[in-house]
Amino acid sequence: MSSIIYGPVPSWRLGRSLGIDLLPSGGKACSFNCSYCQLGKTVNLTTERGEFISFSRLIREMEKVKEVPADYVTFSGRGEPSLASNLSQAIELARDIFRLPTAVLTNSSLMAREDVRYDLARADVVVAKLDAHEQELFQQMNCPGSGILFSDIVAGIRAFRKRFKGKLCLQIMFTGANRNFAGEIALLAGSLSPDEIQLNTPLRPCAVQPLSPEEMASIKGKFDGLGKVVMVYEADRPEVTPLDLQETLRRRIKL
Ligand code: SF4
Structure with missing residues (x-):
């Protein structure tokens, strides 16, 4: 079993998504x-970039699973x-080895940095988080590390949009804390010219209750006229608990 590659997991946004985790273990x-994080409390709250998985290890791990059928390789x-x-x-390596489109799910926090925008732009699809419209709500929803300014994030996404030729999606998680600001968030989201807006609510087990289908439908109404807008309750493929790779391979062999 690989400790850095998992799935494929059924994703309501990306079909069968083979996940790659480049972060440190532990x-x-x-x-x-x-x-609302389903992974629990952040152990290492940081904005410092580093190399946690070596290139040689990445090649080894990707080669082991390159035949696993998937629609996307997702970081x-x-x-x-x-x-x-x-x-x-890692993105370029994955594209060469798997011959599949690549996606990155980012919380957008480092998009003010040019080196990060450069890296993200190697992917075919970037899904960027935007749960608020101003600093106070941002603090409440995302509890960022110190020094992260919402205005910098917005400027970073704007700069990225200008250069990025791939598909830019904005993912917005709605909970009881931000549901009353859906109109303001929609206005901001529209101004960033995404290719798609993804409206979500935490359906996986976590500390926060999800909004109901009716509440989400009413929120979706605020995004009318902003191009392609998808909503988790309307997805054909519900997200389920991720299968680990060993289990996936075992099932394939049985089929
Ligand atoms: S961005 Fe938020 S939801 Fe995503 S891993 Fe970090 S704490 Fe969890």
Whole structure:
């Protein structure tokens, strides 16, 4: 079994998604500590980038599973993938080995940095988090590490959009804390010209209750006219508990 590659997991946004985690083992490393995080409390709250998985190990692990059928190779996992300073190298390697489109699920926290925007732009799809419209709500939803400003994040996403030729999606998680600001968040999201807006609510076990289908439908109404908007309750493929790779392979062999 690989400790850095998992799935494929059924994703309501990316089909069968083979996940790659470039972060250190031993607990979540993230620049946020979101109230709704399914991984629990952030152990290592940081904005410092580093190389946690060597290139040689990446090649070895990817080669082992290159025949696993999937729709996307997705960089995600136990924390924020852009903390890995070898993200662009890993994306290019994955594209060569798997011959599949690549995606990164980012919390957007480091998008103000040019090196991070460069790395993210190697992917075919970037899904960037945007749960608020201003600093106070941002603090409440995402509990960021010190010094992270919401205005810098927005400027970073804007700069990224101008250069990025791939598909940019904004993912917005709605809970009781931000549901009354859906109109303001929609206005901001529209101004960033994404290719798709993904409306979510925490359906996996976590400390926060999800919003109901009716509440989410009403929130979706605030995004009318902003292009392609998808919502978790309307997805054909519900997200389920991830299968680990060993289990996936075992099932394939049985089939
Ligand atoms: S950004 Fe993602 S991994 Fe980090 S705390 Fe928030 S939900 Fe968890």
